[in-house]
Amino acid sequence: MSGKYxxxxxxxxxxxxxxxxxxxxxxxxxxxxxxxFILQIDWDPPxxxxxxxxxxxxxxxxxxxxxxxxxxxxxxxxxxxSIAHAAFLIVGSMTGAILGQGAFGLGWSLWxxxxxxxxxxxxIGVLVGLPALRVRGLYLFxxxxxxxxxxxxxxxxxxxxxxxxxxITYPAPSIPSWxxxxxxxxxxxxxxxxxxxxxxWFWVIMPITSLCIIYMVNxxxxxxxxxxxxxxxxxxxxxLLGINVARTKLRAFAASxxxxxxxxxxxxxxxxxxxxxxxxxxxxxxxxxxxxxxxxSTIRGGVLGAFFFFxxxxxxxxxxxxxxxxxxxxxxxxxxxxxxxxxGLAIIVVLVFKPEGLAGLWADIKRYFKQWPFKY
Amino acid sequence: xxxxLQLTASGIALGSVYAMVALGFVLVFKSTDxxxxxxxxxxxxxxxxxxxxxxxxxxxxxxxxVAIAFIVAALGVALHYGIMxxxxxxxxxxxxxxxxxxxxxxxxxxxxxxxxxxRGRILALPQGQLDxxxxxxxxxxxxxxxxxxxxxxxxxxFFKSTTIGLQMRAVAENLEAAAAMGVSPNKVFAVSxxxxxxxxxxxxxxxxxxxxxxDLNLAAIGLRAFPAAMIGGLDSVEGAILGGLIVGVSEQLAxxxxxxxxxxxVAFGLMFVVLMVxxxxxxxxxxxxxx
Numbered sequence: 322m323s324g325k326y327x328x329x330x331x332x333x334x335x336x337x338x339x340x341x342x343x344x345x346x347x348x349x350x351x352x353x354x355x356x357x358f359i360l361q362i363d364w365d366p367p368x369x370x371x372x373x374x375x376x377x378x379x380x381x382x383x384x385x386x387x388x389x390x391x392x393x394x395x396x397x398x399x400x401x402x403s404i405a406h407a408a409f410l411i412v413g414s415m416t417g418a419i420l421g422q423g424a425f426g427l428g429w430s431l432w433x434x435x436x437x438x439x440x441x442x443x444x445i446g447v448l449v450g451l452p453a454l455r456v457r458g459l460y461l462f463x464x465x466x467x468x469x470x471x472x473x474x475x476x477x478x479x480x481x482x483x484x485x486x487x488x489i490t491y492p493a494p495s496i497p498s499w500x501x502x503x504x505x506x507x508x509x510x511x512x513x514x515x516x517x518x519x520x521x522w523f524w525v526i527m528p529i530t531s532l533c534i535i536y537m538v539n540x541x542x543x544x545x546x547x548x549x550x551x552x553x554x555x556x557x558x559x560x561l562l563g564i565n566v567a568r569t570k571l572r573a574f575a576a577s578x579x580x581x582x583x584x585x586x587x588x589x590x591x592x593x594x595x596x597x598x599x600x601x602x603x604x605x606x607x608x609x610x611x612x613x614x615x616x617x618s619t620i621r622g623g624v625l626g627a628f629f630f631f632x633x634x635x636x637x638x639x640x641x642x643x644x645x646x647x648x649x650x651x652x653x654x655x656x657x658x659x660x661x662x663x664x665g666l667a668i669i670v671v672l673v674f675k676p677e678g679l680a681g682l683w684a685d686i687k688r689y690f691k692q693w694p695f696k697y
Numbered sequence: 698x699x700x701x702l703q704l705t706a707s708g709i710a711l712g713s714v715y716a717m718v719a720l721g722f723v724l725v726f727k728s729t730d731x732x733x734x735x736x737x738x739x740x741x742x743x744x745x746x747x748x749x750x751x752x753x754x755x756x757x758x759x760x761x762x763v764a765i766a767f768i769v770a771a772l773g774v775a776l777h778y779g780i781m782x783x784x785x786x787x788x789x790x791x792x793x794x795x796x797x798x799x800x801x802x803x804x805x806x807x808x809x810x811x812x813x814x815x816r817g818r819i820l821a822l823p824q825g826q827l828d829x830x831x832x833x834x835x836x837x838x839x840x841x842x843x844x845x846x847x848x849x850x851x852x853x854x855f856f857k858s859t860t861i862g863l864q865m866r867a868v869a870e871n872l873e874a875a876a877a878m879g880v881s882p883n884k885v886f887a888v889s890x891x892x893x894x895x896x897x898x899x900x901x902x903x904x905x906x907x908x909x910x911x912d913l914n915l916a917a918i919g920l921r922a923f924p925a926a927m928i929g930g931l932d933s934v935e936g937a938i939l940g941g942l943i944v945g946v947s948e949q950l951a952x953x954x955x956x957x958x959x960x961x962x963v964a965f966g967l968m969f970v971v972l973m974v975x976x977x978x979x980x981x982x983x984x985x986x987x988x
Contacts, residue, residue, distance in 0.1 A: 402790050452969070456976045458789060459732050463927050464972050466920075467965035474962045602917060609797045617794070658808045665801030672795045673783055 336538070357523045374635050376519030382631040383523075383530045384587040389611040390623030391580035394537050397618030398546070399573035400553030402458065405449050405465035407604040408472035409442055409578050413585020414595045415476055416441050418489045421590075425483040431494035431516075431590055435529070438586045439579040446578025450571045457556075469605065477597040488596035491589050493517045494525075522591055529587065533580050537620050540576055549573050613668045616678025625679040634660050699831045704953040705946055710838035711907070712945020713845035714900050718918075719925035719937040720849060721896030724856075727869045727932045728889040731781060732789075734796040737919020738803035739894045743769055743901020744819075744911050745807055751821040751905075758821045762902050766895045773894025777887045804913060815912035819905045841903050848899060849938055852892070856934065861888055869932070897922075917961065921948075924968035930981025939979065943967070 327333045337343055360376050392406045416438045420429045429437075452464040480489055496506055496514040508514045516525055540546050548569045551559035560566045589595050607630065615626020637660050646652060652659065671678050722736045743765055750761040776799065784792050823836045856862040867875040868885045876882055897919060904918060905911055925944045929936020944964045951963035977983045 396790065402793075452973060456972055459793075459931070460927075460972055460976055462732070462790075462793070463923055464969055466923065467962075467969035470961040470965045474958055477958060602920070606797060606801055609794055610801070613791075613794050613798070617791070655809045658805045661808070662802055662805035665798045665805060668798030668801065669780055669795055672787070672791050672798070673780065676787065676791055 353527065357520050361520060376523070378631040378635055380519055380522050380526050380591055381588070382628045383526045384584055384591060385611065385630065386624040386627040387530055387533045387587070388581045388584035389608065389615065389627045390534055390537055390620045391577040391584070392608055392612050393617060393620055393623040394540070394580070395573055395577040396612070397622070398541060398553060399549040399570065401450075401453050401570060401573060402462040403449070403453070403465040403574070404462055404605055405468035405472070406577070406581050407600070407608055408449075408469045409446070409581035410585035410588065410604065411472040411476045411600050412442060412445055413438055413582040414489070414589035414600070415479060416582065417491060417586040417589045418479070418483075422492050423490055430497070431586075435583060435586055438582045442582025443575040443579040446574045447571050449578065450574030453570045453574065454567050469602070473597065473600060473602075476600055480597055488594040488599075490594045493593070494590060526587055526591065529583070533583060534620065534624065537576070537580065541620070545569070545572055610664045610668060614671055614678055616680030618677070619680045621683070622678050622680035625683070629679060633664075637663065700953060701950070702832055704949045706832060706834050707838055708946030708949030709942060710841045710945070711949060712942035713842045714904050714907070714941075715921050715925045715945045716938045716941025717845045717848050717896050717900045718922040719929070719941045720852060720934065721893035722922040723926045723931065723934060723937040724889050724896075725893035726926070727934075728865050729781065729886045731796065732793050733893065734793055735800040735803060736893070736897055736922055737916035738800045739769055739773070739897035740901040740904065740919035741807065741913065741915040742772070742803060743898035744905035744915055745811055746898075747819055747902040747905045748811070748816055748911060751819050761821075762899060765902055766899050769898030770891040770895040773890040774887050777890040781886070781890070782883065800916070804916070807913065815910040818908055818911060822906045837906050841907055844903055845900070848896065852896070853934070861885070865889060921964055924964045927968045928971045928978055930978030932982060933978065933980035936978055936980035
């Protein structure tokens with residue numbers, strides 16, 4: 322066991338308590354800053370490793386990490402099974418389109434839209450959470466499924482009213498001109514600094530994701546956060562303890578929906594185009610893969626799951642490129658489908674053998690080293 | 698009025714398919730407490746197998762239905778022994794997620810085998826139509842209704858008057874007491890999975906004759922079992938039949954009057970309203986909450 326004992330409350334309140342944690346934090350921050358620069362280097366790694374594809378996958382994973390972690394906030398900590406979470410990605414992309422600088426938007430900048438989207442998401446989240454006051458468990462799961470279909474219809478109607486059958490496009494956001502004096506901001510000939518390409522987007526998405534994750538981790542350390550857990554464990558008992566169960570549930574819905582909506586805006590702007598095709602019912606399956614493989618009751622699980630979801634296809638594709646596998650015709654033809662099948666099997670295997678997912682695996686490894694050479 | 702009758706007629710045909718799907722879904726939920734998200738994929742598997750059997754191999758339709766029913770039922774039983782059995786006692790949502798995993802695997806399998814292109818509907822049933830006044834009822838609709846009714850009736854007799862049906866009801870009522878009386882819950886679970894999958898598979902074959910195109914969106918039709926089962930009450934066999942008919946008719950009416958986009962929304966919106974007003978459906982049992 323480590324010999325660190327907490328002696329006062331101030332110390333106990335800190336997120337980072339021990340020296341190893343501090344070291345991990347510093348290394349992590351340095352690595353995070355270094356990765357986009359390393360990705361910029363023109364370098365061919367051995368074995369044709371798909372180094373370049375990392376940029377996009379990282380950004381997608383970061384943007385999705387907010388959504389997946391927020392899903393875990395609601396499911397893992399508050400115990401409310403809501404499948405309507407994918408619907409808030411739709412809400413986010415619609416907010417981005419209505420307010421944004423696209424052909425049919427109000428012309429607001431992305432930096433204004435992001436906080437507004439969080440508020441919109443929270444308000445709609447409360448509305449969607451209302452059924453949670455009446456039904457629970459599987460019945461809530463079903464009720465929120467209805468919300469998902471409603472959101473898809475809304476998006477389809479909106480798309481039909483604006484861009485007809487084309488996808489809704491999102492123009493690249495720019496840094497306002499009064500901020501151009503900042504270092505690393507080099508405006509182009511037109512005097513604009515557009516956020517385009519994986520490198521620049523990384524510096525937008527990464528800080529927002531970090532903020533959202535820190536926010537969620539901190540919410541769970543407050544009175545409200547503990548109330549979430551109490552409601553999950555036993556809502557009748559929680560009510561007897563003086564927790565307002567209805568308000569707690571709605572707060573959890575609001576917080577988590579706001580985060581997912583932000584994630585939806587970021588995704589829409591990063592991918593630059595969204596259509597009703599991109600928001601099918603299958604998006605629920607994607608969220609399921611992320612949360613299950615990551616581990617569906619921790620914030621860390623959501624983040625790990627999102628990275629798994631976007632990084633694993635790269636690795637699988639890389640493996641498929643190896644000589645002897647590449648020569649099999651069937652694998653070549655069905656590459657993407659094999660990925661999907663592996664994901665589906667991963668869900669089953671994880672839930673049968675390691676229900677805590679990657680986050681649980683991480684905890685096991687940590688415990689192993691902490692208690693070495695003892696087993697318990 | 699003519700439009701209304703016309704839509705209602707085709708709604709009843711569609712609803713009878715939903716009733717069959719919902720029945721299998723409710724059966725699995727009732728005895729094993731598993732909400733099977735992969736139920737739509739079972740249906741889709743039935744439709745795609747029907748493509749192979751009826752369109753590619755030109756087999757007799759009765760033989761094809763029996764063969765497909767057997768294959769899908771075997772798959773259901775295999776799923777129980779292979780995957781669901783070790784999961785007994787896990788939290789509710791992890792079991793739901795496992796069925797989502799199964800759904801993903803079946804989808805991927807179908808994509809690999811049949812490719813992403815959509816296929817036309819199966820034309821194995823007689824294609825004429827029956828004219829009653831202004832009402833036009835295709836033979837397919839009638840056969841659909843008859844087959845579904847037959848399946849439902851056969852199931853109902855099986856469920857109410859055979860030994861294994863009695864055992865199924867006993868396990869659903871009280872698992873420990875049933876086990877103490879010598880009923881093997883494991884066997885009952887397996888049979889429930891088998892019959893549940895079988896219903897979905899047969900419904901898939903029938904629906905393949907009814908739908909416009911066969912592609913991976915068919916799974917959404919299987920998901921329609923959710924609102925059907927919910928409206929009737931999640932643990933009620935009679936409710937599933939009624940719920941299926943209600944969903945089918947209201948969906949056809951909505952699609953006829955407002956446009957096809959409203960199909961999903963009406964089915965699930967109706968379920969939403971029922972859930973809010975009567976959370977346990979029309980026939981479901983209300984469970985008590987204890988600390």
